[in-house]
Amino acid sequence: MMKILIFNQKGGVGKTTTALNLGAGLAKASGKTVTLVDLDPQTHLTAAMGLRAETLPWNVSHWLADNQKFQPEIISAQLQLIAGDCNPPLQRPLNTPLKTQTDYVIIDAPPMWTPEVASLMQLCDWVLTPMEPEFLSMQGISRLMQRMEIENIPWSRLRLLLCRYDDRLVVHREVRARLTERFGQNLLAEVIRNNVRLAESPGYGQNIFDYAPTSAGAEDYATLVKTILALENYSMERG
């Protein structure tokens, strides 16, 4: 099982969009099962999948409480969701939370550093950090890496993903170049371009592959899927 935590303490950078579309893309490309976990009390991931957290029988709290009857919400043959729980917010660190039978677990974390986030970083294989191509975002990444160091989480686990990228903007190109210089292989070579279809699709409760399969957004997330599958091989080779 491969476990990916999607995290950035900055809000609105593309975490939920990445969780949804990476999950859907992995399910389609690999034919294996993907479990998406909506750990953000805003429950945006649940909503982006066309579901309402309040009307579902199970949520993150039941999953963490290890309720024997717990079943993730089945979205399609390969995709399932552990829906967000608005209330009460998670109080305790996660100990052994990833028991779900599945090939991939993708966790959409809230935009803040919490004890849960730290323990999930310990449990997950990869920390995928979507970020916007702005100079100030770089400071946030340095702070994130300091936090990881304090918690003894290896930086080799971190991958930065530029989202809402526009090649026509000098500032975006400059930030990309600086990030490459500063963070090396922690920065993924591929970017997710700014694409209005990605902004529209949650309104229809659909992932980008169903909503706009020929869009730039679908193309970019399909490329990300390939990169993640390659990371899986890389981890297996390293044992």
Ligand SMILES: Nc1ncnc2c1ncn2[C@@H]1O[C@H](COP(=O)(O)OP(=O)(O)OP(=O)(O)O)[C@@H](O)[C@H]1O
């Ligand atoms: N590549 C993109 N192109 C255009 N719009 C995008 C793109 N990625 C995300 N968006 C839009 O930007 C907004 C923020 O994205 P998203 O909700 O994924 O961020 P987030 O990091 O999960 O936010 P939060 O911290 O509030 O959970 C949303 O309206 C989303 O549809």
Ligand SMILES: [Mg+2]
């Ligand atoms: Mg979000």
